[in-house]
Amino acid sequence: MSRSPSLPDSPKLDIDAEMGPDERLAALTEHFRDVRRVHEELHDQLDAARARRDEIEADVDQLERENETLKTSSLYIATAEELTDDGIVLKQHGNNQEVLTEASDAIRDRLDAGDRVAVNDSFSIKSTLDPETDSRAQAMEVSESPTVTYDDIGGLAEQIREVREAVEQPLIEADRFVEVGVEPPSGVLLHGPPGTGKTMLAKAVANETDATFIKMAGSELVQKFIGEGARLVRDLFELAAEHEPAVIFIDEIDAIAAKRTESKTSGDAEVQRTMMQLLSEMDGFEDRGEIRIVAATNRFDMLDRALLRPGRFDRLIEVPKPDPEGRKRIFEIHTREMNLANDVDLAALADSVEEVSGADIRAICTEAGMFAIREDRTQVTERDFREAIAKLESESDDVGTPVAFY
8 A cells, every 4th residue: 555645844934033134034035935835745745635535436436336246146138938827938048048937916017928038046037128129230230321422433333323223212212113013122232352342332322312321241140149140130120120211231241141051060050040030031121111231242152042032132233343444433533632743644554453453443542642651742643653553463462362463
């Protein structure tokens, strides 16, 4: 424990009767200075003592709360599966253990099948819980529409048209589909190499429709406990229904929708159960109102055929790497805020790279700007872009990713 600081000595006034007026004044002035110095030291010590007191009070408060927590029995979350004359059938979350228990009349009167409850070690129901959506699904919600627009996407004019027809038009022009008498496409699957703009397409659609954009990765649906992945899928679609119009975007869908095999491992079985729940939710998609689903994958060849049949993903849109005109447009998009020198020819740059994605071009533009910053220049030159391209080529060789340059 830290020791209390010692108090400063009180200053003494030393005035001799034989002193003259000037000497007395000097002695009094010096004494006043000593008194003020002692006062400032005492004031600092007082502030330090108050700060220490606040720290101790906070520690005491924390210890009291921890002590109360230790004295309180733990509660567990369970679901009331069935209410019978013999009692209430509970299923505890996590281990799916089912037990038969009783509840007080006050709790039983307001309890329905499917409600969440808090139970103790003896499985006695202590209280009912609000029917909240899974917190992981809540975290996936994006409250505001993304800022990406179609103008931010280059080289994908045909893909943009198809996505708008399948996702945007049913949300903003639903009456036209009713007049024609056709059901809009149930979902859109974007497939192609990494970095070609699949995620940006989904964000642009959500922006143009002012819809809630809910994004998640397929790997997030792979859960440890049996039934948790399927439950998360249900909560995801319920969350979208509560915030329609909404666009659900599932990235890396191959993580849960790979071709089914004869594997008997519990992990593979759980992934397949999650996929079955997703297929079930998509089958009823037309009845969900203003909700559209978009998915993306880099491994189209791995997907289960049941996911690709009409009625689930009606539009299978390939998003390839850009052609020369598309590369030029992407260069224009990523350099429109840059201070380019007069010698920069974007068309020539687009022709000088081949088999690159939109993400690669963005990296080239960023790296070219960094070369200018390193040399304390405010303009980005043609040489900066050439050096950036050379660096990207070198890095792609290091990681074994083929990128063609001229």
